[in-house]
Each structure stands twice: as C-alpha cells, then as structure tokens.
Amino acid sequence: MQPNFKLDSALSRGLLDVLIKAGLVAALVLFAFEVFQPFLGLMLWAVILAVTLYPLYGRIKGGTGLKDGYAATLVVLLVLVVLLVPIYLVVVSIGESVHSLIDVLKSGAWHVPPPPESVAGWPLVGPHLYALWQSASESLAPVLNNLMPHLKGAGLSVLGAAASAGGAFLLFIGAVIISGVIMAFGERSEVAAQRIAMRVSGEERGRPLAKLCTATIRAVAQGVIGIAFIQMLLIGVGFVVKGVPGAGMLAIVVLMLGIAQAPATLVTIPVILYIFNAEGFTAATIAFAVYTFVAGLADNVLKPLLLGRGVDVPMPVVLIGALGGMVVKGIIGLFIGPVILAVTYVLFWQWVALQVPDKPVEPAP
Known part of the structure; x- marks a missing residue:
C-alpha cells in the first residue's frame, strides 16, 4: 500500500499554518500586554470604582435629570471631596504636631525625667538603657547627636514610604476620574462585559x-x-x-x-x-x-x-x-x-x- 504523500503534505501545511497563526497571536497578545501593563493597576481601580459607584450615579442621574457626563462628573467631584477633605485635615494636624515638637525641642522646655533605679537591673538591656536614659535626662542634645545617623536612616525610610503613599494616592485620584468616564458609558460597558462573559462561558x-x-x-x-x-x-x-x-x-x-x-x-x-x-x-x-x-x-x-x-x-x-x-x-x-x-x-x-x-x-x- 503506497503512502498518500499529498495528504501528508496538506496536513503538514495546515498544521504549520495553525502554528504560525498561533505564534503571531501569542506575540501580539504579549506585546499588547507589555504596552498596557503600566496602566493595568490604574484601569483595574477605575473599573472597581465604576462598578462600586454606579448605583450612586444612577440615583443622581435619575433624581436630577442630568445627562450622563454631568452626572458622572458630579459623582467624581463628590468622591474627591470625601477623599481630600479628611486627608487635608490629617496632613494639617501632622504638620502642626511636628512644628510644635520642634518648637519645644528648640526652647529646651522639655526635659526627660531621670530613670528609675530598677531599670539598671533589667536583664541584657538594663545597664545600656539606664545609661542612655540617664544621659538624656541630664542633656538631650548629646544623645540626639549620637542617634542622628540612625535617625537619618529612619527619616529616609519614612520619606520613601510617604512618597510611595503619595504616588498611590495620585494613582487612586486618576482612577476616580477614569471611573467617571466609564460610568458615563455605563450601559455600553455593561453590555460589553456581558458579551465578553458569554463569549468565554457561553450565553x-x-x-x-x-x-x-x-x-x-x-x-x-x-x-x-x-x-x-x-x-x-x-x-x-x-x-x-x-x-x-x-x-x-x-x-x-x-x-x-x-x-x-x-x-x-x-x-x-x-x-x-x-x-x-x-x-x-x-x-x-x-x-x-x-x-x-x-x-x-x-x-x-x-x-x-x-x-x-x-x-x-x-x-x-x-x-x-x-x-x-x-x-x-x-x-x-x-x-x-x-x-x-x-x-x-x-x-x-x-x-x-x-x-x-x-x-x-x-x-x-
């Protein structure tokens, strides 16, 4: 029985075409993901906020009769006010506390009380802690000068954490704004989400x-x-x-x-x-x-x-x-x-x- 070379050749070409197409699709998806990855967190937060705030958007739109864009803008403004006012008050409170602490330290009015004698008897850390405490109670400036290198490292860590928190907050503000755009097209977005889900899992x-x-x-x-x-x-x-x-x-x-x-x-x-x-x-x-x-x-x-x-x-x-x-x-x-x-x-x-x-x-x- 002679092998069917034409059939084998056709199957090979068909398999090769499938592999080439699959490779091109995979390359396209990977490239698209790399391009979109910097905005992935922003868009995820925007979608989450849009889904969460959409009932509020519907009530405002139905109660005021505003158009989609105006109702979404009003929701975004309300959310930004709710976010920014408490954060502003906290920042002002922290700034006033730090300023007051600096003034007290500069004036020299604040003194460390002397340590109890029992502290020296604590195991391991007792003698060192007693000596440090006693030195601080006599004069705080030398103790602060000795601790300054460690305080600088801690300060840099705090500043890094503050910068990270600030970046996350700006990201969240951007997500709130983008969520307003998504809410303005809420009906189309809902239909698109359902179509994607039906395409993946069936109608x-x-x-x-x-x-x-x-x-x-x-x-x-x-x-x-x-x-x-x-x-x-x-x-x-x-x-x-x-x-x-x-x-x-x-x-x-x-x-x-x-x-x-x-x-x-x-x-x-x-x-x-x-x-x-x-x-x-x-x-x-x-x-x-x-x-x-x-x-x-x-x-x-x-x-x-x-x-x-x-x-x-x-x-x-x-x-x-x-x-x-x-x-x-x-x-x-x-x-x-x-x-x-x-x-x-x-x-x-x-x-x-x-x-x-x-x-x-x-x-x-």
Whole structure:
C-alpha cells in the first residue's frame, strides 16, 4: 500500500499554518500586554470604582435629570471631596504636631525625667538603657547627636514610604476620574462585559457570571470599605468630642485596620486606658469608654449584614477571597480575590451539577 504523500503534505501545511497563526497571536497578545501593563493597576481601580459607584450615579442621574457626563462628573467631584477633605485635615494636624515638637525641642522646655533605679537591673538591656536614659535626662542634645545617623536612616525610610503613599494616592485620584468616564458609558460597558462573559462561558452562564462579578465587587466595597469607614466615623467622632490628642490620625489608623480586617480595639483600648489615666474614673470617662469600646466592635454586627449581600455565594467565600486577595495583591486584591473565588465557586458547583443532579440522596442502609 503506497503512502498518500499529498495528504501528508496538506496536513503538514495546515498544521504549520495553525502554528504560525498561533505564534503571531501569542506575540501580539504579549506585546499588547507589555504596552498596557503600566496602566493595568490604574484601569483595574477605575473599573472597581465604576462598578462600586454606579448605583450612586444612577440615583443622581435619575433624581436630577442630568445627562450622563454631568452626572458622572458630579459623582467624581463628590468622591474627591470625601477623599481630600479628611486627608487635608490629617496632613494639617501632622504638620502642626511636628512644628510644635520642634518648637519645644528648640526652647529646651522639655526635659526627660531621670530613670528609675530598677531599670539598671533589667536583664541584657538594663545597664545600656539606664545609661542612655540617664544621659538624656541630664542633656538631650548629646544623645540626639549620637542617634542622628540612625535617625537619618529612619527619616529616609519614612520619606520613601510617604512618597510611595503619595504616588498611590495620585494613582487612586486618576482612577476616580477614569471611573467617571466609564460610568458615563455605563450601559455600553455593561453590555460589553456581558458579551465578553458569554463569549468565554457561553450565553447561558456568561450573563450570570458577569452579574456575579459586579455584585461581588459591590458587596466587598460595602462590607469591607464601607464598614471600615463607618467605624472610623463612629470612633473618630468620640475621639474629637473627648479631645483625644491626634484624634484625626487615630481615626485614619482605625480605617486602615478595618480595611486590613484587624480589630479596631488595637486603637480603642489604649486610648481608653490613656483617658482613665489622665482624667480618672468619672461618669464622662466611663461613658466615653463604653461608647468607644462598643464602636470598636461594631464591625462584628455590620459585617454579617453587609458583606456578601446580593451575592449568590456564601459570605465565608467572599470574606476568605477578600483576606487572601489582600495578602497576595495588597488593597486591590481585596476586590480581585473575592471575584475570582466567587466565580471559581460557582463554576465548580455548575460542573458538579452536570454530573450529579441536585436531588436527594438515599441514605446508605
């Protein structure tokens, strides 16, 4: 039997064409990704903000009758005001505190009290700490001069962290502005997202998956960012009314702890102890302590109510996705993680349902 050389040659040419086309497509995708990569974080934040703020945009547009562009601009301005005003107040407070500290150090009015004799008996660090403390109590200037090289390194680290935070803040401001553009074309964006999801997963599953992604992002925004913001307001108002030093900065720390899913009691309990130590046990301090402690535990009540609301997956899936995503990818992973985990959860159970119908299983005899 003679081999069919023409058929083999045709198959080889067809396979070669497929490989060449696949290689060209892969090269095009890689090049496009390299070009787009510098803007990837910006666009991800813009999409997340647009999805989160779109209900507010719809209410403003419906209530005011403004056109799409004007309504989106109004939402962007509101968000920028909410962001910039607290940050401005915190920066001013930090600047005033630093200026006051510098004035006190220059005037020489601040003195370090002498150390207790028991400090010298501490193991390992006791003698060195006692000598340093004693020297600082006699004259602070030589101690500061000796520590200056270390302080310079710490200062450079702080400046680097501040520059990084400033860059991240500018990135976030740009994302807010771009999210306004996305909201102005919200209906087209929604249709495009559904079409992409249907192209990937089929018409039957694509539309629900697109809605699931949207609902998950909004649930995380309400259940994590929203709860942290509410808790910051509750605790911050109490600090301001009571006149706690650095109340604005402490409120920002509470917000960061809430976003990181850490307990606000890390801030509230030391503040309560400070107030009791400074003012004693009075009716006002006890009322402040009770209010602050309860406000620090408010997330335990709000989280089950808001986190996962409107999402067709269990709340632990969303919470685990938020925590795991934040560990892996930082703050933006707080939103990406739940979306990926929720979609995976739904696809997994859809795959299970294809093989094992959802019906009662007879117990084993």
